[in-house]
Amino acid sequence: MTKLFNHIMVPVDFSDVSELAIEKSIDIANHFKCNIHLVFTETPGLFSKHSGHLFSSLSGxxxxxxxxxxxxxxxxxxxxxxxxxxHSCIRQGNKNRSVIDYARRHRIDLVMVGRGATMVDNMFNRGFNINEITKGVKCPVITIREETGQDAWLNIVLPVCSALPIRKIMFASYLARKYNSRIHLLSIAGDENNQDADGNQYLHKSYQLLRENTNIHVECHTMRGHNIAEATMRFAEKINADLIVVNPGKETMLSGVVNKLFKGFLFNESKIPVMTISTAGIS
Known part of the structure; x- marks a missing residue:
């Protein structure tokens, strides 16, 4: 089996939640024999509420x-x-660009990001833009929140929409083999009389792909709803899942005007860790 994780990057801001991300990266590194990169980046002349220090207007x-x-x-x-x-490194400039540049330069395979506990935290603490980072680094990005426990990832939720999610299946199954996890494939149906034909088609194909090529425990589920991100979060909370694996885009976009205005994405709002994976790797 190809080794998918060799280098894990953790963006650090000296907050409790960034240390939580380091702790989780230690667990993954020991499981998959990886090295870890701690990277601190700050913009000149600004105050960080997490570090409690005023940054120099010259050095940042x-x-x-x-x-x-x-x-x-x-x-x-x-x-x-x-x-x-x-390894540790201090960089200056835009946080998101810094993460992307470092990840590309050092061939990072996984990025672990600590997130604030509330929508307000993520809106005003100059946090990381997970969509931008995921599309830029092309490797999985896992978001960890303060409520996250330290248990193994025994239940992994993987939503399936209108395409066969090859990269999500690849990374989810890679983790599942190590942690002896159960993968829960999930699709949505609009209502009782209007089944999502594409979703169910690819749900069954995903199930077949996993069953024929692995010995991982796999379950299929269909929930009624119109927003896959919301259905995924509800289902994951219902079964006490340990990890959600999604693609950026509609799988992370919660409905409603407030969510659009205040960055109400799945990876910001979920208390369960979320692995966001771009649909294509680095060329």
């Missing part, structure tokens, strides 16, 4: 940022299995 970096990053590196290196390592 708090005076103790390097020392704090080294402390994190030393703290978590001891938790890695022998032979694995943690």
């Amino acid at each position: 970096v708090p005076a103790d940022a390097e020392a704090r990053l080294v402390r994190l590196q030393n703290q978590y290196t001891d938790q890695l299995n022998q032979g694995l390592s943690i």
Whole structure:
């Protein structure tokens, strides 16, 4: 089986939730024998509520940022299995562009991002744009929120729409083999008399693909609804899922004017970790 994860990147802002992302990356790194990259980026002349420091108008970096990053590196290196390592880097400029550039330059295979606990946090804390990052890095991006536990990913929810989700299946099955997970394939039907023919067609094809090529436990589910992101979040919460695997676009877009105005995407609102995967890899 091809090794999909070799280098994990964690954007760091010294908040509790970014440390939570580091802790989860340690677990994944030990499972898949990966190295970890901690990257701190800040824009000049702005105050970070997470770090509690005023940034220099010249450098954009708090005076103790390097020392704090080294402390994190030393703290978590001891938790890695022998032979694995943690690298750290300080960058300046736009947060999203910095993540994308670093990921491309260092061949990052997985990005772990800590998210604020509320829509307001994500709107006003100059957080990361997951859609932009996912499309830019072309590797999976996992978002972790403060409510996230540290248990293994035993139940993975994978929505299926109007195409066969090959890349989602590839990464979900890769994780499922390591964690002995159960994959829940999910599609939606508009109402009792109007079944989503495409969704059900590809739901069954996805199930067949997994059953014929793996020994992973797989279940198929159909929920009534018109928004796949909302149905996915409801279903994942109902079964106490540990991970949701989606493509950017309609699978992450919650309905309603408020959600459109205040970035109410699935990866912002879900208390369950969300892995967002671009439909195409880097060429």
